[in-house]
Structures are given as C-alpha cells and as structure tokens.
Amino acid sequence: MSKNLDIINQHESAVRSYVRSFPKVFTKAKKHKMWDENGKEYIDFFSGAGALNYGHNDDHMQEKLVEYVTSDGITHSLDMASTAKATFLEKFQDIILKPRDLDYKVMFPGPTGTNTVESALKLARKVTGRTDIISFTGGFHGMTIGSLSVTGNSMKRKGAGIPLQNTVTMAYDNYVDHDTLVYLERFLEDNGSGVAIxxxxxxxxxxxxxxINAARFEWLKKVEELCRRWGILLIIDDVQAGIGRTGTFFSFEAAGIKPDIVCLSKSLSGYGLPLAVTLIKPELDIWKPGEHNGTFRGNNHAFVTATAALDYWKDGSFEKEIHKKSQIIYQFLEQIVADYPEIKGEVRGRGFMVGIASEVEGFAEKVAARCFESGLIMETAGPNDEVFKLFPALNIPIEDLQKGLTIIEQSVKDLVKEPVTN
Structure with a gap:
C-alpha cells in the first residue's frame, strides 16, 4: 500500500468515503484527467461530484487566479465590498440573469451547497410565516440539520441524531405509476389531510x-402552478444539476419555470473553490442586515474564477457543444441497455447528468470499480447504489469522451461474461 494512503487510512476519520471507492493517492489533475502518485492516468467522469463542470485547473481561470493572488488581491472579506465581488455580480447579471429574463437578488451564504439550502429554507419561513416545507422522495439537499430534514436518504437522515421536523415528503415524478401531483394537490385542498399549507x-x-431521476418538464410546470395557486414559494436546488450540467446554465430553463429562490454552489466557482449563492426574487429579500451570515461568504478567489468561468456562457456556442456531446452519451447508454439485457438496465437523467440504473444487485458498484481499474473514475448513486452515473467535464473533447465510454462498455461486457458465484 502507498505510504500516503496508509497515513490517510491511519489518521483520517472513519467517515471518509471516496477514498474507499478510489483507493489511490492523486497528485495531479488537468482538464478531464487525473494522475496518481505512480503516474497512472485516469479519465475523470466524476468531476468532483459536479463541482468541476469545466474540468481541473482550467487555463483561463488559473491564469486569472494566479494573477489575482500574486497582486495581493483580497482573499477574505466576509461581506465587505471588494472589486472581485463587484466584478462577479456585474458579469453574472449581464451574462446569466438578464439574457434569461431573470430578476434575482444575489445572496452569499456560507460557501457550500448545504449553506445555500439552509438560507433558502430559513427565508421561506421568514417570508411566509409558515413552518413546514414540502420535499420529495429521493431528494438530497445537504448534510446540516435543515438540509437533512428535506433529504430522503434514510442513512444520512439517521446521522442527524435528532428528529427532523417541520417537513413533509411527497412523491417525486414517476415515483409511482400514477400522477404524483394529483395526490399532492389533494393533500393541499383537504383540510383533513394533516398537511398544512x-x-x-x-x-x-x-x-x-x-x-439520477429526471422530472418531466410538465411535472415541474405543474409544481410551479401549485405553488402559485397556494402562495407557496418554489425553491429549486440547482447545486448539482446547475451550471450547465443538464445542458443549460440553470437546470429549470427548458421547463420554462421561474423559481422564487434558486440554490447554487458546486461548479459556480468553476475551479473547485468553495462558493455558493442563493438567488432571491427581489420582493422576498426581507433579511435584516446580518440575519444570516457566514465567515467565508467573501471568498474572493472563488469570485475571480467564477467570473472567468462565465466567459464560457458569453454566447450560445458552449451550450450547443454540451447538447451535441450529451446526445452522444445518451445514445451510448441506450445502446448499452439494448446490447446487454442481462443488466436489466434503465437509462436515466438529462444532459451530462446521466447514468444507468441496474436491477441486478451490486452491478453498478462493480461497473464503477472495474472502470476505475481500467483508468476511468466514475461513481454510483441511488438509495442502494443501483445507478452508475456519468459526470464528465462539460468541455471534454469528443475523442476522450469516447475513450471513457469505451472503458464503460468493456467493463459492462466483462462483468456480464463473468460466471455467477454463490
């Protein structure tokens, strides 16, 4: 075993997770590739769980960050004014919000996904004076108490150690055979349902x-209609699905909806630096100064790289490139399901946020492990890790995308051929 890996296994808490799935010590990363301490090269279809949508150490972002650091630019400023923050806010308005006809105030909570979710839940309760939040089966929104209360995974919920209250879980799209929103609407209408507005x-x-469950656009539209009818605020958690991962900057664009509050983090900085924002419709921005804050909400290094990342979105060419590659990925996955019926697979997802769910117990985990042995980093998802999911960098060259897909197909082929052992 590697000395460095031995040190980590000896001293780091048992809570460590990804190092168990990928038991190598990585020393270098560039664009869509990583290298371990033995020099082995890996194609990265993990992308920091969606925090590296533009790959590792993007040249343009790196150049701007190094320039800023070496000129002694402000590193930490809480929510004091800085040129880096002002530049990011202006560019975010001009490149992202205005062209999409979106009007939001930008709030900087703490710098992680769960921070933006916590601020969204708190503000919704403050604005409406109500306590309950409706979340959906299969949802994941973070690991702090409020975020866990609207998260579905039972193992993660148990980690809270206390009852998680003031939330109601409803069925996500296609969770059952019938229209899940008919059931939700009935609960809202019925004074005897036990569910408060x-x-x-x-x-x-x-x-x-x-x-990797993708809601239909008509389902999302109906959710928005229900929220409008009942005076309920609609929060879209775009922490993982946003910043181009599903094909557009915001994952909800194609559905034609306009949420009241939007949660963004992960790839917002573009470089893997911690940064989160909560987008709020102006009329909902009723915070008192300092009512919600965080020491690291002024991460200026992240402002710098996030500003540079927005250059990808100056015109429609990057989005067209994402759509072109996502079609290649989706067609490949459909072909895998068709060619290998033994895996009892189902293609799921949208854009660059896709995968195959297998009914064969443990198969997805075996595929991910075999891929890693062959030089491809990919993780699993789902309550039983039944989905192997593909999260390549959005700007991965088609040639290397195809190499990664070839590794996946070979891994599936090899595993299907393996004899079943009891």
Missing part, C-alpha cells in the same frame, strides 16, 4: 444522489 416546496429538477 407549507412555506415552500424544494425540488431538484434532476436528482443526483437520489438516483
């Missing part, structure tokens, strides 16, 4: 950790 509904348009 909530402050908000929080939803992922594509559920990442929950198993």
């Amino acid at each position: 909530p402050a908000a509904m929080i939803v992922e348009t594509v559920q990442g950790e929950g198993g």
Whole structure:
C-alpha cells in the first residue's frame, strides 16, 4: 500500500468515503484527467461530484487566479465590498440573469451547497410565516440539520441524531405509476389531510444522489402552478444539476419555470473553490442586515474564477457543444441497455447528468470499480447504489469522451461474461 494512503487510512476519520471507492493517492489533475502518485492516468467522469463542470485547473481561470493572488488581491472579506465581488455580480447579471429574463437578488451564504439550502429554507419561513416545507422522495439537499430534514436518504437522515421536523415528503415524478401531483394537490385542498399549507416546496429538477431521476418538464410546470395557486414559494436546488450540467446554465430553463429562490454552489466557482449563492426574487429579500451570515461568504478567489468561468456562457456556442456531446452519451447508454439485457438496465437523467440504473444487485458498484481499474473514475448513486452515473467535464473533447465510454462498455461486457458465484 502507498505510504500516503496508509497515513490517510491511519489518521483520517472513519467517515471518509471516496477514498474507499478510489483507493489511490492523486497528485495531479488537468482538464478531464487525473494522475496518481505512480503516474497512472485516469479519465475523470466524476468531476468532483459536479463541482468541476469545466474540468481541473482550467487555463483561463488559473491564469486569472494566479494573477489575482500574486497582486495581493483580497482573499477574505466576509461581506465587505471588494472589486472581485463587484466584478462577479456585474458579469453574472449581464451574462446569466438578464439574457434569461431573470430578476434575482444575489445572496452569499456560507460557501457550500448545504449553506445555500439552509438560507433558502430559513427565508421561506421568514417570508411566509409558515413552518413546514414540502420535499420529495429521493431528494438530497445537504448534510446540516435543515438540509437533512428535506433529504430522503434514510442513512444520512439517521446521522442527524435528532428528529427532523417541520417537513413533509411527497412523491417525486414517476415515483409511482400514477400522477404524483394529483395526490399532492389533494393533500393541499383537504383540510383533513394533516398537511398544512407549507412555506415552500424544494425540488431538484434532476436528482443526483437520489438516483439520477429526471422530472418531466410538465411535472415541474405543474409544481410551479401549485405553488402559485397556494402562495407557496418554489425553491429549486440547482447545486448539482446547475451550471450547465443538464445542458443549460440553470437546470429549470427548458421547463420554462421561474423559481422564487434558486440554490447554487458546486461548479459556480468553476475551479473547485468553495462558493455558493442563493438567488432571491427581489420582493422576498426581507433579511435584516446580518440575519444570516457566514465567515467565508467573501471568498474572493472563488469570485475571480467564477467570473472567468462565465466567459464560457458569453454566447450560445458552449451550450450547443454540451447538447451535441450529451446526445452522444445518451445514445451510448441506450445502446448499452439494448446490447446487454442481462443488466436489466434503465437509462436515466438529462444532459451530462446521466447514468444507468441496474436491477441486478451490486452491478453498478462493480461497473464503477472495474472502470476505475481500467483508468476511468466514475461513481454510483441511488438509495442502494443501483445507478452508475456519468459526470464528465462539460468541455471534454469528443475523442476522450469516447475513450471513457469505451472503458464503460468493456467493463459492462466483462462483468456480464463473468460466471455467477454463490
């Protein structure tokens, strides 16, 4: 075993996770590739669980960050004013919000996904004066107490150690055979349902950790209609599905909806630096100064790289490139399911947030492990890790995308051929 890996296994808490799936010590990363301490090269279809949508150490972002650091630019500023923050806010308005006819105030909570979710839940309750939040089966929204209360995974919920209250879980799209929103609407209408009108509904348009479940656009439109009819705030958690991962900057664009609150983090900085924002419709921005804060909400290094990352979105060419490659990925996955019926597979997801769910117990985990042995980093998702999911960098060259897909197909082929042992 590697000395460095031995040190980590000896001293790091048992809570460590990804190092168990990928038991190598990595020393270098560039674009869509990583290298371990033995010099072995890996194609990265993991992308920091969606935090590296533009790959590792993007040249343009790196150049801007190094320039900023070496000129003694402000590193930490809480929510004081800085040129880096002002530049990011202006560019975010001009490149992202205005062209999409979106009007939001930008709030900087703490720098992680769960921080933006916590702020969204808190604000929804403050605005409406109500306590309950409706979340959906399969949802994952973070690991702090409020975020866990609207998360479906029972193992992660148990980690809270206390009852998780003031939330109601409803069925996500296609969770059951019938229209799940008919059931939800009936609960809202019926005074005897035991469900009070909530402050908000929080939803992922594509559920990442929950198993790459993609809601239909008509389902999302109906959710928005229900929220408008009942005076419920609509929160879209775009922490993992946003920043181009599903094909557009915001995952909800294609559905034609306009949420009241949007949660962003992960790939917002573009470089893997911690950064989160909560987008709030202006009329909902009723915070008192300092009512919600965080020491590291002024991460200026992240402002710098996030500003540079927005250059990818100056015109429609990057989005067209994502759509072209996503078609290649989806067609490949459909072909795998067709060619290998033994895996009892189902293609799930949208854009670059896709995978195959297998009914064969443990198969997805075996595929991910075999891929890793062959030089491809890929993880699993779903309540039983039944989905192997593909999260390549959005700017991966088609040639290397195809190499990664070839590794997946060979891994599936080899595993299907293996004799079944009892």
